[in-house]
Amino acid sequence: MTGKGDVPRSFEAPRIVRLERNLYAACFSLMKLLPARYILDRAQAAGRLLPGGSVVETTSGTFGLALAMTTAVRGFELTLVTANSLIDPPLRRRLEQLGASLHVVEDASGSGAQAERLMLLKKVLERRPETYWPQQYDNPDNRWAYGSFAESVCREIGRVDCLVGCVGSGGSLCGTGGLLREMFAELVILAVDTQNSVLFGHPPGPRLLRGLGNSVLPSNLQHELIDDVHWVGVLPAFAAARQLYRQHAVFMGPTSGAAALVAAWYARRQPDATTLVILPDEGHRYQHTLYNDDWLVGIKGWPVDVPREPVTLSRIEAAGEGDWTRLAWARRALATVTAGSCRS
Amino acid sequence: MASSRRDRQNPRFDQAAEQGNERSGPHLKLGTGRAIAHHGEILQGVFENEDGHLLRGLITLPLAAQQSTATYWPNGPGRIRTRPPGRGKAAKAAALTLKHLGFANIGGDLTIESDIPIGHGYGSSTADVVAAIRAVAAGAGVNLRCSTLSKLAVQAEGASDAIAYGEQMVLFAHRQGDIIEHLGGDYPPLQVVGFRSGGARPIDTLNLPRARYDQQQIAQFKALRGLAFRAVKQQDPRLIGYVATASARIGQHHLAKPDLETILNLAKAFDACGVQVSHSGTLMGVIFDPTEPGVVQRSRLLRDQLERSGYEGVITFFVNVDGVFRQ
Numbered sequence A: 001m002t003g004k005g006d007v008p009r010s011f012e013a014p015r016i017v018r019l020e021r022n023l024y025a026a027c028f029s030l031m032k033l034l035p036a037r038y039i040l041d042r043a044q045a046a047g048r049l050l051p052g053g054s055v056v057e058t059t060s061g062t063f064g065l066a067l068a069m070t071t072a073v074r075g076f077e078l079t080l081v082t083a084n085s086l087i088d089p090p091l092r093r094r095l096e097q098l099g100a101s102l103h104v105v106e107d108a109s110g111s112g113a114q115a116e117r118l119m120l121l122k123k124v125l126e127r128r129p130e131t132y133w134p135q136q137y138d139n140p141d142n143r144w145a146y147g148s149f150a151e152s153v154c155r156e157i158g159r160v161d162c163l164v165g166c167v168g169s170g171g172s173l174c175g176t177g178g179l180l181r182e183m184f185a186e187l188v189i190l191a192v193d194t195q196n197s198v199l200f201g202h203p204p205g206p207r208l209l210r211g212l213g214n215s216v217l218p219s220n221l222q223h224e225l226i227d228d229v230h231w232v233g234v235l236p237a238f239a240a241a242r243q244l245y246r247q248h249a250v251f252m253g254p255t256s257g258a259a260a261l262v263a264a265w266y267a268r269r270q271p272d273a274t275t276l277v278i279l280p281d282e283g284h285r286y287q288h289t290l291y292n293d294d295w296l297v298g299i300k301g302w303p304v305d306v307p308r309e310p311v312t313l314s315r316i317e318a319a320g321e322g323d324w325t326r327l328a329w330a331r332r333a334l335a336t337v338t339a340g341s342c343r344s
Numbered sequence B: 001m002a003s004s005r006r007d008r009q010n011p012r013f014d015q016a017a018e019q020g021n022e023r024s025g026p027h028l029k030l031g032t033g034r035a036i037a038h039h040g041e042i043l044q045g046v047f048e049n050e051d052g053h054l055l056r057g058l059i060t061l062p063l064a065a066q067q068s069t070a071t072y073w074p075n076g077p078g079r080i081r082t083r084p085p086g087r088g089k090a091a092k093a094a095a096l097t098l099k100h101l102g103f104a105n106i107g108g109d110l111t112i113e114s115d116i117p118i119g120h121g122y123g124s125s126t127a128d129v130v131a132a133i134r135a136v137a138a139g140a141g142v143n144l145r146c147s148t149l150s151k152l153a154v155q156a157e158g159a160s161d162a163i164a165y166g167e168q169m170v171l172f173a174h175r176q177g178d179i180i181e182h183l184g185g186d187y188p189p190l191q192v193v194g195f196r197s198g199g200a201r202p203i204d205t206l207n208l209p210r211a212r213y214d215q216q217q218i219a220q221f222k223a224l225r226g227l228a229f230r231a232v233k234q235q236d237p238r239l240i241g242y243v244a245t246a247s248a249r250i251g252q253h254h255l256a257k258p259d260l261e262t263i264l265n266l267a268k269a270f271d272a273c274g275v276q277v278s279h280s281g282t283l284m285g286v287i288f289d290p291t292e293p294g295v296v297q298r299s300r301l302l303r304d305q306l307e308r309s310g311y312e313g314v315i316t317f318f319v320n321v322d323g324v325f326r327q
């Protein structure tokens, strides 16, 4: 589909840049445009979403923005359910200017209010049952949306030996990784998570690095694909994002910093392997935070140096926001790893 | 929209027919045409065209060592008779070509000599059809673009493959006869040890049910198309091996080769690039990089092992290398 109603599609492909001889980065302006467009395409093709229809999703970030852009140009009504701890005024203005309606849940504890948000979403669905809910966490189309990205990777790089990416829903890493591994059986997949995220077995808690990690377990995260998991705290993630900008003039968000940190470490250790890292969004949204020294001085523990290597753990163990930890996951199911961790 | 696209791809397709109407019979002379066999596919699946529509498509693995040769003798108004008799698709292709070139209702004799085995997926019928089209075109003293040839071939037999393109690697919509994507040039150099599954019977390809693909497979085909493009650009046989192997695995959901896993293990043991199959036949092939050291020895050992294991039709053939077609 090209022409009217498809402008965001032109923005969905990343620029693939070569950071080092053996390290490539896929720099997305807004990675979530890809699953947002694909999921809506599929819903429209199936007749689940009719012209002028309505869409609802619970999201705190970039998936909401991508949905707002895509629904705006396609003439759908969009309702987003979020929490006051998650949404900043500039993003709120952008969403509203694109025509989205926002329901903002109170979240005094700062945990993300996932349960309250879901309850509110259910109410919207009960009131208007024809409303389409994309369900990025559990909808497998979130993964298959990355077919076109895997195609670009193959066209521009060819064989890849290691893929590094953040996990929020799991869509980008498990979609891309699953497709690449079908061709390159030895592909190593490194997942980047953060402290206090339940994705790889931490007990839930406040997360300062937003965009990756989760307080619920999405089925788009397929643990059996993952070779190694890295938990990057907010401080090394910020420092790494700034270093990426300073060294390569690649201006990306904080989750990109975390992913780039892990990828550069792997590429240094494996000079003969071709490593590719997925960088999910640009730095513009974070100019008043991570790229603003006055704001950063208010962050406990800042400044930090960019760490050279992670602390390797032998079992799942939460650490602090200044830490970068790693566990050899070895393509195991979550239950297998947590059972092992309890025993030791 | 659809027709303007066709015109763009084949600017002379309709034009030639119109001009031809002003011509008449006497320009026709005896003509000969040849076409090569193939050894199944490197990739088969569904692919998006420019408009975002999904089309069934494939990348053919050419087998130049086996050929069909057609000779056309013009013979005034009447029917096309074939020798051997009963080559109806080739006769139809010849008649369509005559009509396309403006020689309506002209008949003739079409002789087909082919060393391509029938029914195993070597594309014997397409080779006859393409050879017949080329023979008629030669008789009329005209050149036909590969795209025109492929269109005529599809009209004659319902589905075709990309052998008209020779060593140009293309992603081909075999039911429309259109190119989905020119993959950028020649096939990378390939050495293939090909064979038929033991005891396999010929398959009636047109009566196979059409494969249905799920979203995961459709996404996989996108990645495989990208890798095929890269393989041509880098002239890298290893990448062709990855594409063919992944495509063969997906093919297991449709027309399963019972011994694919065995062959994949053999390919690994002999450090081959990968395994290809014919998605509507019984052929399988182990792909080597002919430029690698030790490949002659390794492929010979594999060949011996396959023969000892009872595989039929074991051949070694080459694509885009200096020297021999076949050993």
Ligand SMILES: Cc1ncc(COP(=O)(O)O)c(C=O)c1O
Binding pocket: A032, A061, A062, A063, A166, A167, A168, A169, A170, A171, A172, A173, A210, A211, A212, A253, A255, A256, A280, A281
């Ligand atoms: C900035 C950012 N980074 C990383 C991710 C994680 O991507 P995924 O949901 O595909 O796992 C997201 C997801 O929303 C994101 O917004």
